[in-house]
Amino acid sequence: MMIRILLPYHLRVLARCGAEVQLDIVGSVTQRSILDALEARYPMLRGTIRDQTTGKRRPLLRFFACDEDLSFEPMDAPLPAAVASGAEPFFVVGAVAGGMGP
DSSP states (O other), X not given: OEEEEEOOHHHHHHHTOOSEEEEEOOSOOBHHHHHHHHHHHOGGGTTTXXXXXXXXXXXXXXXXXXXXXXXXXXXXXXXXXXXXTTSSOEEXXXXXXXXXXX
């Protein structure tokens, strides 16, 4: 299956790719299978999206698909059929962090 992944600017620069990456996923389409394929194709992204030891998502990144925040869903849960078919992209989004101003 050809999956579409949209990356934030800083990861595109690091990977030297465009905003949208297309990857072929064999088997179940899950967050883990997408990230495994992404890191295999772009090894420079290892450790930037998820911790290499724990496999957990980095705190300042979020995952979205089909207008849903999937950031706290299990990594091995199947993604929506629209993502698995390539009709909808899987978004990796940089979270905005900061405090309240004076």
